[in-house]
Amino acid sequence: MRKKHQVTFKGKPIRLTVDFSAETLQARRDLGPIFSLLKRNNYQPRILYLVKLNIIYEGKIESSSDKQMLREFSITKPPLQELLKGALNLETNPGN
Numbered sequence: 001m002r003k004k005h006q007v008t009f010k011g012k013p014i015r016l017t018v019d020f021s022a023e024t025l026q027a028r029r030d031l032g033p034i035f036s037l038l039k040r041n042n043y044q045p046r047i048l049y050l051v052k053l054n055i056i057y058e059g060k061i062e063s064s065s066d067k068q069m070l071r072e073f074s075i076t077k078p079p080l081q082e083l084l085k086g087a088l089n090l091e092t093n094p095g096n
Contacts (some may be wrong), residue, residue, distance in 0.1 A: 030067060034087045041083055 008014070031053055038045040038055055046054040052065045057077065064070040071088045074080040 027066075034067075034070065034084060037083060037087055043080075 028047065031047060035045045035047060035053065038053075043055040043057065048054055048063075052063055053070065054061050054063050056062075057080065062073060064073060067088060070084070074084050074088065
């Protein structure tokens with residue numbers, strides 16, 4: 001089920017969409033622990049429509065729509081790889 005509403009914020013119209021489909025709720029549940037971990041470590045995560053996780057890493061916005069994409073991105077970033085290894089079932093390799 002998806003509902004749309006338009007509201008005005010600071011004089012500008014914005015549209016809010018709420019999606020309670022089973023797929024969206026499951027995806028949000030899957031990303032919840034990762035979101036919390038990133039937030040506690042000041043990576044400024046955001047979950048976007050429908051389900052997309054944005055984080056600010058080294059001043060750039062990086063997006064991921066699923067755990068696999070986040071896993072592939074974090075493997076190339078040692079601080080993120082170490083932080084997320086448990087949440088994404090990663091094994092760190094000191095040789096990389």
